[in-house]
Amino acid sequence: MNRRTFRKMKNGAFLGLSLIATLIGLACLTAILWTLVSHGVAGMSTQLFTQMTPPPGSKGGLLNAIYGSAIMTLLGILIGWPIGVLAGTYLAEYGRDSRLSTAIRFINDVLLSAPSIIIGLFIYETVVVRMGHFSALAGALALAVLAIPITLRVTEDMLNLVPIGLKDSSAALGAYPWRTTLSVLYPAARSGIVTGLLLAIARISGETAPLLFTALNNQFWSKDLLAPMANLPVVIFQFALSPYKDWQNLAWAGALIITATILILSISARVLLALLQGKQGAGR
Amino acid sequence: MAIIDPRHAARQLIYERVFRSATLTAAILVLLILGGVSLSLLRGAWPAVSHFGLSFVTREVWNPVTDQYGALAPIYGTIVTSLIAMVLAVPTGFGIALFLTELCPPLLKRPIGVAVELLAAVPSIIFGIWGLFVLAPLLQRHVQPWLIQHFSHIPGVGKLFMGPPYGIGILTAGVVLAIMVLPFIAATMRDVFDTVPPMLKESGYGLGATTWEVIWKVVVPHSRVGIVGGVMLGLGRALGETMAVTFVIGNAHRISSSLLAPGTTISSSIANEFTEAVGDLYTSSLIALGLLLFIITFAVIAVAQAMLRGLERRAVSSV
Numbered sequence: 001m002n003r004r005t006f007r008k009m010k011n012g013a014f015l016g017l018s019l020i021a022t023l024i025g026l027a028c029l030t031a032i033l034w035t036l037v038s039h040g041v042a043g044m045s046t047q048l049f050t051q052m053t054p055p056p057g058s059k060g061g062l063l064n065a066i067y068g069s070a071i072m073t074l075l076g077i078l079i080g081w082p083i084g085v086l087a088g089t090y091l092a093e094y095g096r097d098s099r100l101s102t103a104i105r106f107i108n109d110v111l112l113s114a115p116s117i118i119i120g121l122f123i124y125e126t127v128v129v130r131m132g133h134f135s136a137l138a139g140a141l142a143l144a145v146l147a148i149p150i151t152l153r154v155t156e157d158m159l160n161l162v163p164i165g166l167k168d169s170s171a172a173l174g175a176y177p178w179r180t181t182l183s184v185l186y187p188a189a190r191s192g193i194v195t196g197l198l199l200a201i202a203r204i205s206g207e208t209a210p211l212l213f214t215a216l217n218n219q220f221w222s223k224d225l226l227a228p229m230a231n232l233p234v235v236i237f238q239f240a241l242s243p244y245k246d247w248q249n250l251a252w253a254g255a256l257i258i259t260a261t262i263l264i265l266s267i268s269a270r271v272l273l274a275l276l277q278g279k280q281g282a283g284r
Numbered sequence: 285m286a287i288i289d290p291r292h293a294a295r296q297l298i299y300e301r302v303f304r305s306a307t308l309t310a311a312i313l314v315l316l317i318l319g320g321v322s323l324s325l326l327r328g329a330w331p332a333v334s335h336f337g338l339s340f341v342t343r344e345v346w347n348p349v350t351d352q353y354g355a356l357a358p359i360y361g362t363i364v365t366s367l368i369a370m371v372l373a374v375p376t377g378f379g380i381a382l383f384l385t386e387l388c389p390p391l392l393k394r395p396i397g398v399a400v401e402l403l404a405a406v407p408s409i410i411f412g413i414w415g416l417f418v419l420a421p422l423l424q425r426h427v428q429p430w431l432i433q434h435f436s437h438i439p440g441v442g443k444l445f446m447g448p449p450y451g452i453g454i455l456t457a458g459v460v461l462a463i464m465v466l467p468f469i470a471a472t473m474r475d476v477f478d479t480v481p482p483m484l485k486e487s488g489y490g491l492g493a494t495t496w497e498v499i500w501k502v503v504v505p506h507s508r509v510g511i512v513g514g515v516m517l518g519l520g521r522a523l524g525e526t527m528a529v530t531f532v533i534g535n536a537h538r539i540s541s542s543l544l545a546p547g548t549t550i551s552s553s554i555a556n557e558f559t560e561a562v563g564d565l566y567t568s569s570l571i572a573l574g575l576l577l578f579i580i581t582f583a584v585i586a587v588a589q590a591m592l593r594g595l596e597r598r599a600v601s602s603v
C-alpha cells in the first residue's frame with residue numbers, strides 16, 4: 001500500500017470515528033428522552049396535579065411535590081438572582097480588571113462547577129443545625145446559592161456585549177454610572193439578562209442532592225416554609241428506588257415533568273440568545 | 285448651558301454610592317460563600333478528623349454500629365468511577381467536537397450542537413433513574429457477561445472483570461458518569477477548536493495534509509491547553525456528581541478488585557446516609573467525606589479554570 005492511500009485511509013477511519021462519536025452522543029440523548037416519554041406518559045393523569053403523594057399501594061398524585069418545587073425554586077431565584085445580577089454588574093461595570101474582580105471571577109467559575117451536594121452540606125451546617133430541623137427555607141437557600149454563580153456569569157457576559165458607545169453617550173450626558181446601568185445597560189442587555197434568569201431556573205429546578213438534607217421531604221400538603229416540604233426531585237429519588245409499582249410510575253411522571261420544564265427553559269434561553277445575537281449582527 | 289442644581293448633584297452622588305456598594309456587596313458575597321462553605325465543612329468535619337486523624341483516609345472500615353469510619357472505599361469508588369467516565373467520555377467528546385468543527389454540514393452544526401448542550405441540561409437524577417431502569421439491565425444482560433467471558437481469565441486485567449454481572453456497580457456508574465460529562469467535554473473542546481485561526485488550518489491543507497492530519501498536527505497542538513482544561517472540567521463534574529451515581533453504584537462500603545462489583549463514592553455515601561446518620565461521629569464522618577470531596581474537586585476545577593482562562597468565555601455552553 002503506498003503512503004498516499006494509507007494517509008487517506010487513516011483520514012477516513014478517524015473521521016468515521018468522529019461521526020460515530022457524534023451518533024453515540026445523540027443516541028444517548030434520544031434514549032433518555034424516549035425512556036422518559038414512554039414511561040412518563042403512562043403515568044400522566046389529571047390526578048397527578050390534583051392529589052397528594054400517596055402511601056404505597058394506593059393511587060395519588062404529585063401536587064404537594066410540584067407545589068413545593070415551585071415554591072422553593074421561586075424563593076431560591078428571588079434570593080439568588082438579584083445577588084447574581086448585582087455581582088455581575090459589579091464585575092462588568094465597576095471592578096473590571098481589578099484584583100478583587102479577578103479573584104471573584106475565578107471563585108465564581110469554581111462555584112459554578114462545584115458539586116451541589118457540598119452546598120447542601122453547607123446549608124445543613126449553617127441553617128438546618130441552627131434551626132434544629134429541616135425546612136423549605138433551608139432548601140430555598142441552598143438553591144439560591146446554586147443560582148448565584150450562573151446568574152453572575154451570564155449577567156457579566158451580557159453587559160459586556162452592550163456597545164461601548166451607548167455607555168459613553170450616557171456618560172457624556174452627565175449620568176452617573178448607576179443611572180447609566182439602570183437606564184441604558186440593563187434595558188440594552190434585557191434579553192441577555194432574561195436568558196440568565198431562565199438558565200438559573202433550569203439549573204436549580206432539577207437539583208436533588210442539596211435538597212436531600214435541607215428541605216427533606218413531606219408526604220403531606222405543607223405551606224409552612226419553616227417545615228420540611230415535599231419537592232419533585234426528592235420524591236422522584238425516593239419513589240424510583242422503592243419496590244412499589246405505583247410509586248415508580250409516579251417517579252417517571254415526575255421525571256418527565258421536570259425534564260420537560262428544564263428543556264423548555266433551556267431552549268427558550270437559547271432562542272432568546274440567538275435573537276439577541278442576531279440583533280447585534282455577528283456573534284460574539 | 286444647563287443649570288446644575290447642587291442638591292440634585294449631591295443626591296445623584298448618594299445614589300451612585302448606594303448602587304456601587306450594593307453591587308460590591310453582592311460580589312463579595314460570592315467570596316463569602318466559598319469561605320462559608322470551607323469553614324462550615326471544616327467545623328462539621330472536626331470531630332471525625334480529630335478522632336480518627338489521618339487514618340480516616342487510609343482505612344476501609346465503615347461501621348456505624350461500632351462507630352468506626354474510614355474513607356478509603358468511597359475515595360476509591362470516586363476515583364475509579366471518574367476514571368472510567370473519562371476513559372469513555374474524552375475520546376467520544378473529542379470526536380463530537382471534531383465532527384462539529386470540521387466535518388458537520390453548516391446546516392446541522394447548530395441543531396447538533398444544541399442537542400449536545402441539552403444533554404448537559406438534563407438533571408442528574410434523570411440520568412440516575414435511566415441508569416437504574418434502562419442502562420443497568422442492558423449492561424447486565426449484554427455487556428457484562430461478554431466482559432466476564434472474554435477478559436476474566438486474562439492474568440492481571442482479569443481481576444477487573446470477575447464475579448457475577450450485578451448490573452449495578454462501579455462500571456455502570458462510570459458509564460452513566462461518562463454520558464453526563466460528555467456534553468461538557470464536547471462543548472468545551474468545540475469552543476477551543478473554534479479559536480484556532482483558520483489561517484493555520486488553511487496552511488496545513490495548502491501543504492496537502494488530510495483533514496485528520498490538520499486536526500492532529502495543527503488544531504490539537506494549538507489548543508492543547510484548552511483541551512486539557514476541558515477534560516479537567518469534566519473530571520471535576522464526574523468526581524462530585526451525586527444523584528446519577530447514587531442510583532447505580534450499589535452502595536457497598538468495600539473495595540472490590542472487580543469493576544462489576546457494587547461500591548460507593550463520596551457523594552453517594554453522603555446522599556444515602558446523611559439523613560439516616562445517628563450520632564455525632566457518624567454525621568461528622570459524612571461531613572468529613574464532604575470536605576474531602578470539596579478539596580479534591582476544588583483543586584481539579586481550579587486547575588481547569590486556570591488552563592481555560594484567556595480562552596473565550598462562553599456562558600451558555602458551560603451551564
